[in-house]
Amino acid sequence: xxxxxxxxxAPARRRPLLRTLVAAQVLYVLGVAGAGYATTALGxxxxxxxxxxxxxxxxxxxxxxxxxxxxxxxLSRWHGPEAPKRRQSVFVxxxxxxxxxxxxxxxxxxxxxxxxxxxxLRGWVTDVYPASFNLRFNLERYYVPEGSGxxxxxxxxxxxxxxxxxxxxxxxxxxxxxxxxxxxx
Amino acid sequence: xxxRFLDTESPGxxxxxxxxxxxxxxxLARYPQQAPALGLLPILGSVLVGLSGLSVVAANWQGLPAAxxxxxxxGSLVGSxxxxxxxxxxxxxxxxxGLIGLGLILxxxxxxxxxxxxxxxxxxxxxxLAWVVAGVGLSxxxxxxxxxxxxxxxxxxxxxxCVESLGIFSYVTAWLVVGGLxxxxxxxxxxxxxxxxxxxxxxxxxxxxxxLHAKITWxxxxxxxxxxxxxxxxxxxxxxxxxxxPLVAAYLFMFGLAVFGEADAYANVLRPPLLxxxxxxxxxxxxxxxxxxxxxxxxxLPEWLLLLPGFYLSGGLSLAVxxxxxxxxxxxxxxxxxxxxxxxxxxxxxxxxxxxATAVAYFKLTWGFMDKSxxxxxxxxxxxxxxxxxxxxxxxxxxxxxxxxxxQAGAPALAADNSEAPEATRNS
Numbered sequence: 001x002x003x004x005x006x007x008x009x010a011p012a013r014r015r016p017l018l019r020t021l022v023a024a025q026v027l028y029v030l031g032v033a034g035a036g037y038a039t040t041a042l043g044x045x046x047x048x049x050x051x052x053x054x055x056x057x058x059x060x061x062x063x064x065x066x067x068x069x070x071x072x073x074x075l076s077r078w079h080g081p082e083a084p085k086r087r088q089s090v091f092v093x094x095x096x097x098x099x100x101x102x103x104x105x106x107x108x109x110x111x112x113x114x115x116x117x118x119x120x121l122r123g124w125v126t127d128v129y130p131a132s133f134n135l136r137f138n139l140e141r142y143y144v145p146e147g148s149g150x151x152x153x154x155x156x157x158x159x160x161x162x163x164x165x166x167x168x169x170x171x172x173x174x175x176x177x178x179x180x181x182x183x184x185x
Numbered sequence: 186x187x188x189r190f191l192d193t194e195s196p197g198x199x200x201x202x203x204x205x206x207x208x209x210x211x212x213l214a215r216y217p218q219q220a221p222a223l224g225l226l227p228i229l230g231s232v233l234v235g236l237s238g239l240s241v242v243a244a245n246w247q248g249l250p251a252a253x254x255x256x257x258x259x260g261s262l263v264g265s266x267x268x269x270x271x272x273x274x275x276x277x278x279x280x281x282x283g284l285i286g287l288g289l290i291l292x293x294x295x296x297x298x299x300x301x302x303x304x305x306x307x308x309x310x311x312x313x314l315a316w317v318v319a320g321v322g323l324s325x326x327x328x329x330x331x332x333x334x335x336x337x338x339x340x341x342x343x344x345x346x347c348v349e350s351l352g353i354f355s356y357v358t359a360w361l362v363v364g365g366l367x368x369x370x371x372x373x374x375x376x377x378x379x380x381x382x383x384x385x386x387x388x389x390x391x392x393x394x395x396x397l398h399a400k401i402t403w404x405x406x407x408x409x410x411x412x413x414x415x416x417x418x419x420x421x422x423x424x425x426x427x428x429x430x431p432l433v434a435a436y437l438f439m440f441g442l443a444v445f446g447e448a449d450a451y452a453n454v455l456r457p458p459l460l461x462x463x464x465x466x467x468x469x470x471x472x473x474x475x476x477x478x479x480x481x482x483x484x485x486l487p488e489w490l491l492l493l494p495g496f497y498l499s500g501g502l503s504l505a506v507x508x509x510x511x512x513x514x515x516x517x518x519x520x521x522x523x524x525x526x527x528x529x530x531x532x533x534x535x536x537x538x539x540x541x542a543t544a545v546a547y548f549k550l551t552w553g554f555m556d557k558s559x560x561x562x563x564x565x566x567x568x569x570x571x572x573x574x575x576x577x578x579x580x581x582x583x584x585x586x587x588x589x590x591x592x593q594a595g596a597p598a599l600a601a602d603n604s605e606a607p608e609a610t611r612n613s
Contacts, residue, residue: 013268017326021319022266022288026259028315029295033255036303087352124352138306138350143247160430175304178245 043166044119046094046102050161064142066163070104070133071123071135072093077183080109086132088125090133093118101162107135139165142178165179251302253501255472258295262288270379273327282329287303289335292319302469319357325610332380336366337385344392359389367414368459372425379415383430386411399455408434409469412488414475424480428488435539436492436515440496443508443545455496466492487518504550524582532582536575543571 008017034040040152049069072090078084084107091111094102095118104118114120123135164177187485195209198613204212242249242257249257269284293316299305300312338363347355362385370382391405408431418424470489477483490511498504516538523531547564555563 005328005369006447007324010327014326018266018270019320021322021326022263025262025292025295025315027256029262029292031253031297032296032305032312033303035298036305039303039305064275070306087349091353104553124350139304141580143304171305 006025035168035172036174038166040166040176043168043173045176046096046119046121046165047100048163048165049101050151050163064161066140066142066161067165068137068139068177069160070102071134071137072132073104073107074132075130077104077107078133079112084128084135086107086125086128090123090125090135092121092123094121107133110155121165121167121173122171124185137173139173139175140164141177188218191216204243216471222548255299258291258298261538262291262295265291270525275311278329282327282331285323285327285402286331286335287331289332293339294315298562312358313354314361316548317343317361321361322335324366324369329372330375333366333369333378334381337362337381341385341388344389348396352396353356359393362386362389370423370427371418372416374420374421374427375470375511376426379423379426380429383411383427387430387434393579402455402462402494402496403457405435406440406462406465406469407449409466409473409492413469413473413476416473416480416482419480421480421482422565432488432531439491439495439508439511439515440541440545443505443512443542446496446508459497463494484522487515490515490518509542509546511537512545516542524578527582527585529579529583533580536572536579539575540568540571543567 007157047096050066050135051069051072075083084090088109093108093112093114095105096102105118107123108118111120112140121137123137125133126136127134135142164179166176167173187556191212195204195212196235198204198269199209201205246254263290265284265288269286269288271281273281275281282560293313296312296316317340320339324332324336333576340358344358347353347358366382366385370379387408390404393407394401394404412428412431415424415426415428418427428494444471470492473489474483474486491509494505495511495513496503498507516535519531519535519538522528523535547567551560551563
């Protein structure tokens with residue numbers, strides 16, 4: 001059998017192999033961008049409410065920090081054979097309420113099957129307390145378009161924000177929009 | 186040897202009759218004056234210009250339209266690969282491999298920044314896995330040490346991200362590093378590369394233990410598998426280099442056990458089920474012994490002493506004494522082998538290990554019931570005596586080695602002895 005390394009590093013093959021590798025890398029990055037558009041186009045849309053956090057910390061560099069209402073759950077929502085562990089990856093079953101906001105119905109260690117009007121968002125356990133546990137979704141940062149951050153920060157101090165998230169059928173998720181909740185009078 | 190050294194010293198060699206003037210000229214011609222370092226200036230200049238461009242882009246990154254950002258990323262990616270390939274063809278491998286490595290780094294940056302651009306969250310390693318695949322591929326195509334080092338680092342970074350942020354261990358990443366770079370190492374063992382690869386593999390093994398919530402002593406099963414691979418490597422230097430990081434890890438663990446092991450508080454952390462653990466370790470030992478036998482390096486077998494699972498003993502004096510005996514036996518085996526091979530580096534390492542074991546033993550066994558000033562006095566005298574004795578041994582071994590070398594070189598042993606003896610007294 002010919003040596004795999006010599007086969008790869010033969011001078012005659014070097015240029016075509018490099019071209020293939022570079023082309024594959026460019027296509028891959030374009031694919032990541034495509035997945036972004038596809039998640040918006042094909043994904044299930046949910047609207048999540050945030051809870052206000054320390055306003056001084058809200059705008060942090062180029063991004064807004066978000067804390068989700070569905071991130072804090074009582075242990076009664078947990079549907080697993082064992083108690084949740086830190087860093088464990090979990091699935092949150094979301095149901096859309098009357099005000100179009102999605103709330104957590106249950107948290108599962110394995111992916112549940114959503115019925116109509118429900119969606120599944122993945123998350124990770126960050127803390128476990130005696131009666132509740134906290135989750136994160138890797139959606140805690142919203143990179144604000146230039147100049148609009150201040151507006152959101154001011155809104156976030158007074159009201160919770162509404163975050164529109166698209167969840168693709170293959171599991172990726174992205175924030176499509178962050179806006180201030182309509183003021184309740 | 187630098188050219189300046191040759192310039193200043195060689196007239197003395199001619200004066201002492203070591204070489205003739207003609208030979209001096211030949212030597213000087215053999216090591217020509219190197220071109221002045223002016224070639225560095227354009228590189229430095231272009232680095233500065235590049236940095237300024239980078240800072241402009243970074244400062245305005247959020248303000249640029251998405252398509253432009255994507256184009257910038259892909260443009261610099263393709264650009265650095267093209268430039269690297271160009272400089273390689275021009276016969277400048279350092280710059281060429283450096284630029285290709287830069288392209289590889291830009292690929293990872295592009296994946297991360299593009300995900301961020303679209304606020305996209307992924308839930309497995311597949312996004313960054315492509316980075317490791319590209320690293321392994323480029324290492325194979327260019328056979329460059331730099332690219333191998335980069336790929337080991339990228340593999341470690343991706344795995345760390347998976348375990349810390351996603352809570353999963355990416356077996357595919359681990360296998361790409363083990364299989365892809367392991368095969369590369371098997372074919373082209375090189376000392377620095379072996380160190381880095383072994384350290385990278387230990388990192389992966391440690392993350393696996395964390396992700397599995399296993400007892401930390403399980404770490405030594407994969408670690409010693411790396412060691413055993415070093416036993417099978419036909420190239421001695423490369424194989425040995427791969428074994429150093431696992432050995433250091435095992436030694437530090439044994440050392441820690443000797444220092445802190447007497448409280449039994451660690452029992453739950455350290456003790457895996459006896460039979461499966463010992464079975465796995467003995468299986469790895471068998472692989473290692475077979476390799477040592479096949480390559481004729483059975484003399485290094487005592488290194489396995491460090492893997493004796495002393496933590497199954499209940500804490501207290503028995504454990505302290507047992508670990509100290511192991512540390513002494515290990516240091517002694519290193520010293521004995523160094524004596525036999527007349528290897529001064531090994532001798533130094535053995536001496537350091539011996540002194541370390543003595544220091545721990547002294548500290549453990551006498552700290553509790555000795556007056557503190559007496560403790561430090563006796564400890565200091567002990568170490569001084571030990572260092573005097575070891576240095577004497579070292580000098581004797583080297584003196585014994587010198588005539589043997591001189592004889593091999595064809596010079597009479599007596600003359601070498603005579604010429605060295607006054608030298609030695611003058612130095613000391």
